[in-house]
Amino acid sequence: MKLIDAHIHLSDPEYAKCADELVADAKRSNVVALVSNSMDLETGLGSLRLAEKYPGEVYPALGIHPWNVNVLKENELEETLKLISEQSQKKAVVAIGEIGLDYKYEKIWDKQLMVFDRMLRLAEKLDLPVIIHSRGTTAQIVDMLPSYNLKRVLLHWFSHPMSALYKAVEHGYFITEGPPVAYSNGIRHVVKKVPLTNFLTETDGPVTYYKPPFNGQLTRPSFIRTVVEAVAEIKNMAVVDVAEQIARNFEGFFNIKLN
Numbered sequence: 001m002k003l004i005d006a007h008i009h010l011s012d013p014e015y016a017k018c019a020d021e022l023v024a025d026a027k028r029s030n031v032v033a034l035v036s037n038s039m040d041l042e043t044g045l046g047s048l049r050l051a052e053k054y055p056g057e058v059y060p061a062l063g064i065h066p067w068n069v070n071v072l073k074e075n076e077l078e079e080t081l082k083l084i085s086e087q088s089q090k091k092a093v094v095a096i097g098e099i100g101l102d103y104k105y106e107k108i109w110d111k112q113l114m115v116f117d118r119m120l121r122l123a124e125k126l127d128l129p130v131i132i133h134s135r136g137t138t139a140q141i142v143d144m145l146p147s148y149n150l151k152r153v154l155l156h157w158f159s160h161p162m163s164a165l166y167k168a169v170e171h172g173y174f175i176t177e178g179p180p181v182a183y184s185n186g187i188r189h190v191v192k193k194v195p196l197t198n199f200l201t202e203t204d205g206p207v208t209y210y211k212p213p214f215n216g217q218l219t220r221p222s223f224i225r226t227v228v229e230a231v232a233e234i235k236n237m238a239v240v241d242v243a244e245q246i247a248r249n250f251e252g253f254f255n256i257k258l259n
């Protein structure tokens with residue numbers, strides 16, 4: 001059985017001392033692919049280094065997260081865009097992410113919109129998938145994306161509204177869900193309604209999950225097994241069948257052949 005962590009932040013400073021241990025944990029638990037999302041230029045370079053160290057296991061996604069928009073250094077946006085273009089030519093980047101809009105940071109709304117637009121335009125140009133953070137902005141984002149020519153869109157940690165889920169699925173977008181599938185009724189409802197063909201699993205580590213069965217432990221790729229089991233229960237399917245469909249989705253979405 002091949003399991004997938006389509007959204008983790010392996011180059012996050014919180015993981016700095018244990019990235020190798022996390023890759024080993026993935027190996028032990030059959031998590032065969034880790035998409036290392038980035039928040040800024042520095043974590044983007046970190047994701048690239050890890051992908052180089054673990055080819056065929058760690059896949060880098062580069063971008064500027066909406067939380068980082070207000071602390072961008074001079075030229076950081078341009079340098080990040082340039083890095084993505086260069087790495088895309090070498091086929092060394094699998095997606096642009098994590099990018100998006102967050103309503104909690106409304107004071108920097110215009111700057112968030114500007115950075116998000118630049119990233120989406122680059123994704124169009126390079127024909128790369130996008131991995132999107134949309135806290136409180138999902139409906140708005142789902143409405144604005146069709147004005148871009150994007151073929152592969154992933155809405156990470158989709159929570160609400162359900163109307164945006166149905167629209168996203170109509171457009172062929174994907175969503176990811178992680179550990180909350182095991183304890184959150186809202187997220188379980190989303191999983192129930194989303195077709196499995198539009199679904200991928202994630203941990204979003206180092207985000208910590210305090211509810212059982214995770215109980216605030218350091219988030220690691222082996223949590224994916226629990227997520228897939230919870231999805232199988234919701235979908236009334238065998239765990240192996242769910243895992244197989246997710247592995248197939250991963251290959252199709254990221255255009256990657258799994259080892």
Ligand SMILES: [Zn+2]
Binds near residue numbers: 007009037098
């Ligand atoms: Zn994330």
